[in-house]
Amino acid sequence: MSEDINKVSPNNTEQIVLSIDAMGGDLGATAVIAGMQVFFKQNQDVKFIVHGDEVEIKRLLSKYSSLSSSCEIRHCDEAVGMDDKPSHVMRHGKNTSMWSSIESVRDKQAQAAVSCGNTGALMAVSMIRLRKAPGINRPAIAILWPSENPQGSNIMLDVGADIRAEASDLLQYALMGVSYARNGLDVKRPRIGLLNVGTEEHKGRVELKEAHERIAEQAEKANYEFVGFVEGGDIPSDKVDVIVTDGFTGNVALKAAEGTATQVRKLLRQTFKQTPLAMLGALLAYGALRKLSIKIDPRRSNGGVFLGLNGTVVKSHGGADANGFAAAINLAYRLAKNDFTGRLAARVTSGSAPAETVTSKT
Amino acid sequence: MSEDINKVSPNNTEQIVLSIDAMGGDLGATAVIAGMQVFFKQNQDVKFIVHGDEVEIKRLLSKYSSLSSSCEIRHCDEAVGMDDKPSHVMRHGKNTSMWSSIESVRDKQAQAAVSCGNTGALMAVSMIRLRKAPGINRPAIAILWPSENPQGSNIMLDVGADIRAEASDLLQYALMGVSYARNGLDVKRPRIGLLNVGTEEHKGRVELKEAHERIAEQAEKANYEFVGFVEGGDIPSDKVDVIVTDGFTGNVALKAAEGTATQVRKLLRQTFKQTPLAMLGALLAYGALRKLSIKIDPRRSNGGVFLGLNGTVVKSHGGADANGFAAAINLAYRLAKNDFTGRLAARVTSGSAPAETVTSKT
Numbered sequence: 082m083s084e085d086i087n088k089v090s091p092n093n094t095e096q097i098v099l100s101i102d103a104m105g106g107d108l109g110a111t112a113v114i115a116g117m118q119v120f121f122k123q124n125q126d127v128k129f130i131v132h133g134d135e136v137e138i139k140r141l142l143s144k145y146s147s148l149s150s151s152c153e154i155r156h157c158d159e160a161v162g163m164d165d166k167p168s169h170v171m172r173h174g175k176n177t178s179m180w181s182s183i184e185s186v187r188d189k190q191a192q193a194a195v196s197c198g199n200t201g202a203l204m205a206v207s208m209i210r211l212r213k214a215p216g217i218n219r220p221a222i223a224i225l226w227p228s229e230n231p232q233g234s235n236i237m238l239d240v241g242a243d244i245r246a247e248a249s250d251l252l253q254y255a256l257m258g259v260s261y262a263r264n265g266l267d268v269k270r271p272r273i274g275l276l277n278v279g280t281e282e283h284k285g286r287v288e289l290k291e292a293h294e295r296i297a298e299q300a301e302k303a304n305y306e307f308v309g310f311v312e313g314g315d316i317p318s319d320k321v322d323v324i325v326t327d328g329f330t331g332n333v334a335l336k337a338a339e340g341t342a343t344q345v346r347k348l349l350r351q352t353f354k355q356t357p358l359a360m361l362g363a364l365l366a367y368g369a370l371r372k373l374s375i376k377i378d379p380r381r382s383n384g385g386v387f388l389g390l391n392g393t394v395v396k397s398h399g400g401a402d403a404n405g406f407a408a409a410i411n412l413a414y415r416l417a418k419n420d421f422t423g424r425l426a427a428r429v430t431s432g433s434a435p436a437e438t439v440t441s442k443t
Numbered sequence: 444m445s446e447d448i449n450k451v452s453p454n455n456t457e458q459i460v461l462s463i464d465a466m467g468g469d470l471g472a473t474a475v476i477a478g479m480q481v482f483f484k485q486n487q488d489v490k491f492i493v494h495g496d497e498v499e500i501k502r503l504l505s506k507y508s509s510l511s512s513s514c515e516i517r518h519c520d521e522a523v524g525m526d527d528k529p530s531h532v533m534r535h536g537k538n539t540s541m542w543s544s545i546e547s548v549r550d551k552q553a554q555a556a557v558s559c560g561n562t563g564a565l566m567a568v569s570m571i572r573l574r575k576a577p578g579i580n581r582p583a584i585a586i587l588w589p590s591e592n593p594q595g596s597n598i599m600l601d602v603g604a605d606i607r608a609e610a611s612d613l614l615q616y617a618l619m620g621v622s623y624a625r626n627g628l629d630v631k632r633p634r635i636g637l638l639n640v641g642t643e644e645h646k647g648r649v650e651l652k653e654a655h656e657r658i659a660e661q662a663e664k665a666n667y668e669f670v671g672f673v674e675g676g677d678i679p680s681d682k683v684d685v686i687v688t689d690g691f692t693g694n695v696a697l698k699a700a701e702g703t704a705t706q707v708r709k710l711l712r713q714t715f716k717q718t719p720l721a722m723l724g725a726l727l728a729y730g731a732l733r734k735l736s737i738k739i740d741p742r743r744s745n746g747g748v749f750l751g752l753n754g755t756v757v758k759s760h761g762g763a764d765a766n767g768f769a770a771a772i773n774l775a776y777r778l779a780k781n782d783f784t785g786r787l788a789a790r791v792t793s794g795s796a797p798a799e800t801v802t803s804k805t
Contacts, residue, residue: 201641227706241640244648278603278694279563286606286691313698317706326695329648332640333692334699336675341700344589344679345707352735353728362728366714369721373714 096128097417099410100191102182103133104160105198107400110134113197114141116406120414121148127414130185132157132178157181161198163399167205179203183210186392192417193393195409197401203394204242204387211390214422216430219243219250220389221328222396223261224335229319232266237316238388239328240335246327248291251275253429255296257388258323259305260428264419265386265412268322270304274311276326276334285310296325303428346374386412389429393422458490459779461772462553464544465495466522467560469762472496475559476503478768482776483510489776492547494519494540519543523560525761529567541565545572548754554779555755557771559763565756566604566749573752576788581605581612582751583690584758585623586697591681594628599678600750601690602697608689610653613637615791617658619750620685621667622790626781627748627774628684632666636673636683638692647672658687665790708736748774751791755784 101117103110110133117129128151131138135156142149157178161170174180179198185191187210196203204222213220221239228235238254238261239246246254255273262271275293277285293309300307308321313334316324326334349370353363363370385396393416397409416422463479465472472495479491490513493500497518504511519540523532536542541560547553549572558565566584575582583601590597600616600623601608608616617635624633637655639647655671662669670683675696678686688696711732715725725732747758755778759771778784 229706244640276695278606278691313695313700314702314705316699317702329640330692330695333638333675333688334695337678337696338675338699338703340676340679341703342707343676344591345704348735349711352731355731355734356728359728359731362724362726362731364724365727366718366721366724369714369717369724372717373710 095192097126097414098128098130098185098191099413099417100130100182100185100194101132101410102178102194102196102198103131103138104157104178105163105196105203105399106397106406107163108402110137110141112401112403113406114138114145115403116401116410117152118145118148119403119407120410121145121151124411124414125151127151129153130155130182130191132181132185133160134178155181155185161202163199165199165202167199167201170202171205171209174202174206180206180210183207183392183394186394187211192420192422193395193413195395195397195406195413197397197399197406197409199399200241200385200396203396207387207390207392207394211392211394214389214391214426214429216426217253217389219246219253220387221254221257222385223258223388224385225266226316226324226335226338228317230322232268232322234266235316235318235322235324236262236266236271237324237326237331237335239326239331240385241328241332242387244327244329246288248288248295251288251292251325251327252295252299253389254325255292255305255307255323256299256303256429257425258325259303260421260425261386261388262322264421264424265416266322270306271322272306272308272320273300273323273325274308274315274321276316276324276330277310277312279310279312292325349374386416388425391422391426393417457554459488459776460490460492460547460553461775461779462492462544462547462556463494463772464540464556464558464560465493465500466519466540467525467558467565467761468759468768469525470764472499472503474764475768476500476507477765478763478772479514480507480510481765481769482772483507483513486773486776487513489513491515492517492544492553494543494547495522496540517543517547523564525561527561527564529561529563532564533567533571536564536568542568542572545569545754545756548756549573554782554784555757555775557757557759557768557775559759559761559768559771561761562603562747562758565758569749569752569754569756573754573756576751576753576784576791578788578792579615579751581608581615582749583616583619584747585620585750586747587628588678588686588697588700590679592684593681594630594684596628597678597680597684597686598624598628598633599686599688599693599697601688601693602747603690603694604749606689606691608650610650610657613650613654613687613689614657614661615751616687617654617667617669617685618661618665618791619787620687621665622783622787623748623750623778624684626783626786627778630684632668633684634668634670634682635662635685635687636670636677638678638686638688638696639672639674641672641674654687711736748778750787753784753788755779 159177223238225234262268387394395413585600587596624630749756757775
């Protein structure tokens with residue numbers, strides 16, 4: 082049952098190959114290639130398949146000869162725009178770098194894909210090309226939420242793959258979240274919270290009461306701690322490691338929190354322009370303030386992961402710079418190294434089945 | 444149809460009487476009475492009925508002879524605790540200051556009640572004693588969300604009165620929100636947004652699509668602008684004045700944002716302890732930083748209003764200090780002065796009915 086990430090899995094000795102969509106994001110291929118170089122300086126044990134405009138990619142890679150020799154370029158004529166509708170990309174996106182990057186995972190040439198293209202389109206392409214993993218009803222998008230926990234982040238899912246979730250889906254989210262916490266954040270026995278409007282057990286919607294029971298039932302077998310209902314204020318707390326909710330609520334909560342962080346950053350800037358003394362103070366505290374500003378910049382919380390597909394897809398934030406994109410690559414690398422896709426499927430299949438039929442050890 | 448707040452309404456010349464629950468809140472009667480004094484210094488055109496422990500209230504009022512002569516004390520043996528369950532208070536709360544404060548509104552002795560007691564209990568007592576206004580299906584709790592708009596706040600509702608909302612309820616929330624924006628914030632032609640996970644019209648849950656149509660239909664007649672779907676990140680923006688959502692989503696969004704603000708305040712404090720230079724900088728910028736810290740303190744966003752009952756009830760934050768409570772009193776005064784309860788009922792009744800049957804001018 083345990084998913085000790087130090088355990089040698091069959092994939093651990095395999096060459097890790099990551100599929101990179103070079104064309105998405107607000108900053109374009111420049112930030113992507115620069116991010117690859119930031120990662121590569123720390124870790125050369127990786128190969129890349131890079132999808133996008135060959136001329137531009139070659140030009141950008143020419144600065145980094147060592148990285149360049151670990152890259153294979155797949156030329157694509159088109160790129161998905163940040164405002165392209167998912168339905169349009171599904172029908173007409175075959176020649177885009179995004180589509181091509183997912184194909185490499187589908188064809189088992191790469192263990193994971195990383196893109197900073199538009200979330201809706203990436204989810205749509207991933208769904209139709211990779212398909213749902215066996216036993217999964219609704220895939221989910223999981224994000225890392227800056228928290229007071231030792232690992233620095235909590236996991237929240239779903240934040241927008243699907244606007245609905247039944248009790249059985251919420252149980253699957255819990256099991257997928259546990260697997261992600263182990264393989265992505267190295268939390269041995271994750272604590273799960275179910276998002277609600279109050280912490281009393283009788284409160285909330287019908288599906289939440291049922292999910293509460295079902296997630297509690299699986300806790301011992303699947304080796305997690307269920308802390309029960311949590312509230313919106315607990316999301317960044319150290320009470321939980323994984324917060325489970327439907328994609329509608331998760332998406333609104335995420336964006337409301339991002340909006341608040343953005344608002345506070347603006348107020349902070351205004352504050353230091355108010356008086357000459359404040360300006361001088363800001364000058365003295367410049368280094369520390371800059372670190373804070375980066376910490377609370379919503380664009381920096383990076384690396385949403387699509388869970389429940391036949392393949393690992395990491396969505397980097399559209400506004401990510403080189404360091405942000407490097408963090409997303411690092412997450413993809415780590416998940417690939419731990420054979421996350423295989424373990425997740427095994428976990429959910431065993432967790433969703435009645436206890437007596439479980440035989441596989443995941 | 445217009446609700447010009449400068450228009451003389453029958454109530455405008457009436458003596459305004461506010462019913463105050465003196466015993467709720469984390470800081471107790473001390474903060475409540477001090478808050479009354481803060482308000483009273485600005486505005487003596489008001490009488491108070493003060494509910495709670497007579498000895499303590501008299502002692503606290505003895506410092507303020509002018510305020511004291513505008514107060515009538517109603518002794519209550521009990522007080523509702525912050526952790527008391529609403530169901531318990533409904534059955535056994537008759538002798539509490541909270542219950543008594545609502546009774547004064549029910550008996551038409553006061554135009555509005557203000558309490559900083561626990562929200563669930565206050566909503567429960569308000570519901571059973573004041574009852575729903577004619578035509579209202581689900582009452583709502585509306586809060587002021589710090590925003591970039593000239594009025595400094597947007598209105599969001601529902602943030603937790605009910606975990607469900609059908610399309611017809613969301614339409615009623617929109618109409619109630621419009622009335623509140625006019626009478627509480629002086630926004631002549633409020634802009635309404637419907638909270639969703641994307642801004643495309645075809646997206647989201649079924650009830651949201653239906654609500655989108657119905658709120659759009661009423662816009663001209665009820666004199667508001669409907670900006671359509673908005674996302675979580677738009678809540679503090681200057682795109683909208685009123686954000687409409689169900690109480691589950693609204694509550695989670697509010698608490699997630701409060702959690703983020705609290706987290707940032709903590710990080711800010713840590714930032715200024717990092718280096719001697721940062722500490723010196725903080726010292727120089729102390730005044731400006733203190734203002735910022737107060738601005739982003741979630742306990743300061745004050746004055747949730749219960750909408751859709753036969754009477755106005757303002758819920759002040761449990762952690763409110765004297766200034767926070769004074770802000771809540773000011774809101775209650777303003778709403779009472781504008782005969783908010785009467786106008787709201789008229790607006791919702793006309794807004795929910797088919798256009799051709801509307802004859803009343805509200």
